[in-house]
Amino acid sequence: MLSFILRRLGQSSVLVLIMSVLVFAGMYVVSDPVAVLAGDDFTEEDRQALARELGVDKPLITQYLVFLSNIAKGDFGVSFVYNRPVLDLILERLPATLEVAVLAISMGLILGIPMGIYSGLNREKKATKSISFLTTVGYSIPNFWQALLLILLCSVWLKILPASGRGDTTDLFGIPVSFLNWDGFSHMLLPAVNLAIYKICMQTRLSRSGTQEVMYQDYMTFARAKGISKMRRIRRHLLRNILLPIVTITGLELGGLIAFSTVTETVFSWPGIGKLLLDSIHHADRPVVVAYLIGITLMFVTINFVVDVLYALLDPRIRYK
Amino acid sequence: MSKQDPTRLEKIWKAFRGHPIAIAGLIGITFFLLVAFFAPLLAPQNPYDQTQLDILDGLLPPMSQLGTGQTSWLGTDALGRDILSAVMYGLRISLFVSFVAVIVGSGLGVFLGLLAAMKRGWVETVIMRSVDLKMSFPGILLALMLLAMFGTGVDKVIYALIIGAWASKARLVRSVALSEMKKEYIDAARLAGIGNLRIMLRFLLPNSISPVLVVLPMAISGAITAEATLSFLGVGVPITEPSLGLLIANGNDYLLSGKWWISIFPGLVLVAMVLCINVVADRIRDHANPYLRGKE
Numbered sequence: 001m002l003s004f005i006l007r008r009l010g011q012s013s014v015l016v017l018i019m020s021v022l023v024f025a026g027m028y029v030v031s032d033p034v035a036v037l038a039g040d041d042f043t044e045e046d047r048q049a050l051a052r053e054l055g056v057d058k059p060l061i062t063q064y065l066v067f068l069s070n071i072a073k074g075d076f077g078v079s080f081v082y083n084r085p086v087l088d089l090i091l092e093r094l095p096a097t098l099e100v101a102v103l104a105i106s107m108g109l110i111l112g113i114p115m116g117i118y119s120g121l122n123r124e125k126k127a128t129k130s131i132s133f134l135t136t137v138g139y140s141i142p143n144f145w146q147a148l149l150l151i152l153l154c155s156v157w158l159k160i161l162p163a164s165g166r167g168d169t170t171d172l173f174g175i176p177v178s179f180l181n182w183d184g185f186s187h188m189l190l191p192a193v194n195l196a197i198y199k200i201c202m203q204t205r206l207s208r209s210g211t212q213e214v215m216y217q218d219y220m221t222f223a224r225a226k227g228i229s230k231m232r233r234i235r236r237h238l239l240r241n242i243l244l245p246i247v248t249i250t251g252l253e254l255g256g257l258i259a260f261s262t263v264t265e266t267v268f269s270w271p272g273i274g275k276l277l278l279d280s281i282h283h284a285d286r287p288v289v290v291a292y293l294i295g296i297t298l299m300f301v302t303i304n305f306v307v308d309v310l311y312a313l314l315d316p317r318i319r320y321k
Numbered sequence: 322m323s324k325q326d327p328t329r330l331e332k333i334w335k336a337f338r339g340h341p342i343a344i345a346g347l348i349g350i351t352f353f354l355l356v357a358f359f360a361p362l363l364a365p366q367n368p369y370d371q372t373q374l375d376i377l378d379g380l381l382p383p384m385s386q387l388g389t390g391q392t393s394w395l396g397t398d399a400l401g402r403d404i405l406s407a408v409m410y411g412l413r414i415s416l417f418v419s420f421v422a423v424i425v426g427s428g429l430g431v432f433l434g435l436l437a438a439m440k441r442g443w444v445e446t447v448i449m450r451s452v453d454l455k456m457s458f459p460g461i462l463l464a465l466m467l468l469a470m471f472g473t474g475v476d477k478v479i480y481a482l483i484i485g486a487w488a489s490k491a492r493l494v495r496s497v498a499l500s501e502m503k504k505e506y507i508d509a510a511r512l513a514g515i516g517n518l519r520i521m522l523r524f525l526l527p528n529s530i531s532p533v534l535v536v537l538p539m540a541i542s543g544a545i546t547a548e549a550t551l552s553f554l555g556v557g558v559p560i561t562e563p564s565l566g567l568l569i570a571n572g573n574d575y576l577l578s579g580k581w582w583i584s585i586f587p588g589l590v591l592v593a594m595v596l597c598i599n600v601v602a603d604r605i606r607d608h609a610n611p612y613l614r615g616k617e
């Protein structure tokens with residue numbers, strides 16, 4: 001097991017190194033930072049001074065090593081736009097992104113699993129066909145357009161929920177969060193629903209196929225023969241067995257949720273890290289974009305690593321492949 | 322193997338017979354393709370011709386009369402551009418970008434998958450590790466990264482979508498091609514002295530391509546959505562060649578003042594098209610699955 005973990009850790013490190021080279025090449029070599037930052041009235045000396053200040057006059061390999069060692073020290077530089085350390089900017093906006101993500105995942109699980117189990121148990125009913133059609137529609141509507149429909153319906157026509165911003169926040173252990181007061185929570189609802197629709201469709205499909213597999217197992221028949229009531233059979237025997245793959249995929253999809261939060265946060269002007277990324281791309285705020293990309297890479301590599309190790313723990317065949 | 326082969330047409334028809342929703346999807350796809358192709362002939366107005374636009378016609382609701390006396394069925398945007406015409410032209414760009422990206426990307430993926438299965442060794446390792454690297458990131462994020470690095474534009478969006486499309490096809494083709502490589506016809510071809518490239522294209526490709534063809538419609542609808550999302554976020558196609566996503570973004574500024582038609586109509590067309598492709602894709606996938614087919 002230890003050798004598997006070490007080998008997998010080695011692969012992950014190589015992956016991070018490759019990504020750091022790609023990000024460095026993309027952000028530092030393809031676009032010339034001196035050209036971006038220099039004003040029209042800059043002389044040749046000014047340009048050289050700027051290049052020295054930014055460290056781009058040195059050979060590429062030196063620049064890359066400096067880039068790498070700064071990251072290792074947690075120093076991502078200072079934002080061109082906000083003139084503040086990038087790490088602070090990102091950490092400050094992270095809670096806003098996470099609280100919407102958690103609400104969206106909860107909605108997906110709470111609505112998706114019951115609908116999926118119902119569809120799996122009642123294959124020929126009309127409601128099942130409607131659910132199946134609705135999930136196809138849900139999959140087909142682009143995330144950003146759903147957001148616009150939600151704004152149009154709830155904010156413009158019905159005027160029941162706010163369409164943008166974060167609203168009031170309450171401090172929880174020193175971190176401002178929105179979900180503890182009504183104004184903040186009402187601002188959270190539309191972005192969360194927007195992220196949740198895809199999750200609901202996915203959870204429904206997952207739990208439906210899980211149910212269809214489990215319901216014909218011998219232990220289900222046996223439980224029924226023992227005279228266990230239907231609700232108890234669903235809760236104790238069915239749900240427990242379909243939950244494992246659902247939890248795994250929900251964990252894996254966490255990254256996808258953070259990725260899609262760029263879209264949702266932009267539409268709803270939700271001040272999280274996704275909106276920060278988009279704004280930074282538009283303002284050519286390179287240090288922020290680089291920090292975000294490196295951070296996301298680390299996050300994905302970690303998620304994949306943890307999942308692989310867990311799988312190897314659960315299934316010994318993987319270890320010896 | 323030709324597409325005109327009647328038995329193949331019959332096979333395709335067999336997949337759709339008795340599935341009205343899937344047939345409706347096919348009809349929808351045909352309709353959208355025709356509208357996109359003939360947009361310059363069908364559209365009431367050329368939305369890129371500044372001389373045809375009148376700022377006085379700006380922000381008119383659907384069914385309004387334009388200054389020229391024409392009726393604008395779907396209303397106009399801030400510049401006085403007819404939404405119906407803009408949607409028809411936008412459809413062309415959306416479809417063009419996604420089809421080119423998926424076909425080139427899948428072609429590249431199929432080639433690399435076949436190469437990995439034939440060469441084995443380090444070639445396979447490099448290709449499959451790259452696939453893993455690509456697959457460990459959500460597509461939309463990867464595209465955002467690339468566009469953040471290389472800037473925006475129609476060509477850049479196509480590159481970003483190509484990079485999004487190749488990996489899953491390479492993985493799919495390799496797994497099929499690996500088992501095909503063990504079969505006798507490959508040995509026979511080798512013994513007959515046929516070159517590697519010819520074996521790959523004439524023998525291995527036709528026998529390994531089916532699973533990729535099955536997922537191709539899903540890839541196209543995914544690319545259409547991805548392109549629309551990127552353009553909506555302002556990192557996709559330029560303002561001079563607005564796709565459906567960019568048209569929706571333009572209307573976004575007017576949504577809160579109740580001028581819904583600018584965003585909603587391009588969005589409806591986008592959703593209708595993606596939905597049509599998805600129901601057809603679902604049908605093809607179910608039909609290709611022998612386990613499900615037995616139950617029909």
